[in-house]
Structures are given as structure tokens and as C-alpha cells.
Amino acid sequence: MKHSGKIAFAAGLLLALHLGWRQFPDVLYSKADQPLQFSHKVHVEDSGMSCEDCHFVRDDGRFTGIPPIAKCAECHAEPLGATPHEKVLVEKYVATLTEIPWRVYSRQPDNVYFPHAAHVKTAKLACESCHGEHGKTENLRPYEQNRISGYSRDIWGPSISRISLKGERLGMKMDDCIDCHTEKKLRHSCLDCHK
């Protein structure tokens, strides 16, 4: 019984870490499934489409974001495959031209102005530099929403501690924007990014 103290300590530590890392995020964030499943992988790798085929900057400088159902309807007037989700897409949304109520992972607060034109066209940044490997995912993960602020978890980033071991970008907070702009020695004015 001489090690019982150490065992109790180790068990307590494990429990505390489990509570902090695994359980606590569930307290902070509520989860909701997307209204429909969508595979970026099928569209990009199997069908050879690029990000810009659906998400592009218009000539007037505005970014289109998630494409409207009319864009889906261009190819999916009839089911092209055999997945149940595509069947729902065609029958429920395309047939009636109802917009899909997507939950947007990267939705920023109302007072944030982010010009895709300046980042994608002028600075020639790749989509992945902020959105990660989202374009290669097979499924849409559940949307997590901060119960207090109402913001998507992607703003804070997946790591609760916001410690990056590999030096990758953590999230889409103002700090993350500033880090990149500071690295590139760009000037800041509040209203450059706020409206």
C-alpha cells in the first residue's frame, strides 16, 4: 500500500486533464449537425473542381462565400451519384430552389470586415492558409458554437489552450490576423478590418 498515494495522485491528474481537455469544451460549445452532408473531396479530387469554381471573388470585389442553390443546380438537376444526401439535395433543395441553411464555420462577428479580394487577388494567399484542409474533407464536421459569444469555434481555433506546437495557424481571431500582418510588416488601421 506504499504507492497508494502516488496512484491516487496519478488518477486524480488524469481525471483533471480529462475534465479540462475533453469535457470542458463541451461545456463551452454547443454542437449542431449541418443540414446536409457535403464532401469537398468528391468535388475537388474526383470531379476535378477548384475552390474558385464555387467560392470566388466577383468583379465588384465582393466574395461570394458559400454558393447559392442555383449553383448546385447547375450540375445536380438530377442525382449524379447514389448517396442519400445527394437525393435530399435534389429533392428537397434543388427541386424547389430552396437555399440550404448552412452553418458557416468561419462566420466572423458583424463588426469584422475581411476582404477576400485583397488576400486572394492582391496578396495571392492560398485558401488553405486560413481555412486549412477544409477543401479535402469527406464530411462536414458538426458546427460548434460558443454558448456565450455565439461565435463559431473555428474563430478561437480547435485548440482550447491556443498553443501551437507545429507553428500552424490556430484560428481566426483578431490575434491571428495581426500575427500574419505583423510578420509581413503591413500597416494597421482599426477600420482596415473593422466596419
Place this chain on the structure above:
Amino acid sequence: MTKETVKTRPARYGMVIDLDRCNGCGACMIACAVENNVPACPEGVTDRTGITWMRVQKLSNGQSFPDSRTAFIPVMCQQCGDKTPCVSVCPQQAVEVDEASGIVDQMPQRCLGCRYCMVACPYHARYFNWWDPAWPNGMERTLNPDVAPRMRGVVEKCNFCHGRYQEARAKAAVDGAAERAVEYTTACAEACPTGAITFGDLDDPGSEVAQLAKSENAFRLLEKLGTGPKVHYISKRAWVRAAAGSSLAAETREVRHG
């Protein structure tokens, strides 16, 4: 990415308002409020507590009939270029002069609501949100998505339609024209039915606004303070020009709310 790819050539946006053309209709005030999501005022508001980024005031020469003369003068943030009083007093650094555009930026999210800037501003161009913004049912659908509404407890003011400036910059990025000054115009200049308001880059010697600002009848409000406003006025009437340099004594306030 190289540094120069993201630089727009610094501009110095300014405005010239021809007071001999202004008939006081107030279209600029409406256009401004609609463009910048200024909410309708609640009941019981006074001309000190309402929000009017742009306010048409009445000038009178103080004479009695038949010598009395009246003029209208739209007053908004004068976008001081030199000794910007609001910037120097703000304890939160919520106000700054943007190097690229010369626009005096107000950052409502940083504002703590002390209203020191309102005291410092010699033009009474700053307004405090005494209430949470509210739009009559259905009217929220008219909100401009390019401008964030402000919350109760913060100060706001004209920022030369910064939302339009941002959109013009995004368009310039698509056109690959980021090197030159971005061209856009403000909502008030667009709405003015008599074309009294001219907006543009004061640093561009060929621009209409730069030439008008140099005309012999041009003046700026309270020039003696040395704030170097980027809003210029023009009037051929000497008493109007004289009133611009004096205090509020020569002025009777038009009570209007946004």
C-alpha cells in the same frame, strides 16, 4: 507576398461643400443615416442626444428685415488633418488618423464612452449612443451590411463612408489597381440634389475637389484653431465666410434629428 502589393497609394480624402448651392433640404442627412445604419431616434430625444453624423444647420446674418439673410451649412466630422483634438484626448486610442486615406477613424468597439472626444471636438461632430439602436419592425431589412451598427454607450461620427471606401478598395484589388488612390464617393455627395457636395482626393492636383478647395471663396470652419480640416466650404457671400470663423453666436440651431 511583397510589401508593395498591398499598399494603396496614400490619399487624402476631402470634401468641398458649396453653400451657395445648399438649399437645406436635408437629403444628405437622410442618405447618411441610411448608408451608415444610424437608427431612428427614440421618443424624448433632443438635438443633443440624437445621432446625426451629418447635420444641416441654419446660418443667419443676424440682421432684421429687409436685410436678413439665411444660409444652410451641412456640418459633419471635419476630418481634421493636423492637430486632431479627438485623437489626442482619447484614453482608449479608439480614434486614429488612417495614414492611407487621411480619414479620422472612430472605433466604436474600443470606445469606453467617456465622451471626452465630444468635449474636445470644436465642431460638435461627435454623437453618443444613449440608447441601444432599434429599428421599427421590418426596417432592419434595410440595414447596410457594410456598416456595423453601434451599441449603446459608445461615440460615433462621420467617417467619410468608410464602408464604401472598403468596397472600393476590394474592387481595386480585383482590378489590379491597388497602386493608385482608390476612387469612391460618399452617400451625402451622391444624394445632394443640387450637387453642392464634391468629394475626392485632395492630394490629386487634377481632382475637382482639390481645385475647388483652392478657390478664393473657399474656407474651413474655425480655421484659427489650426486643426486643418479636410472639409472645405465655398460661398461667395462674405457674411457666410465670416460666420464660419466665429463662434456659435452667429448661428441659430436647426433642431432636427436623424
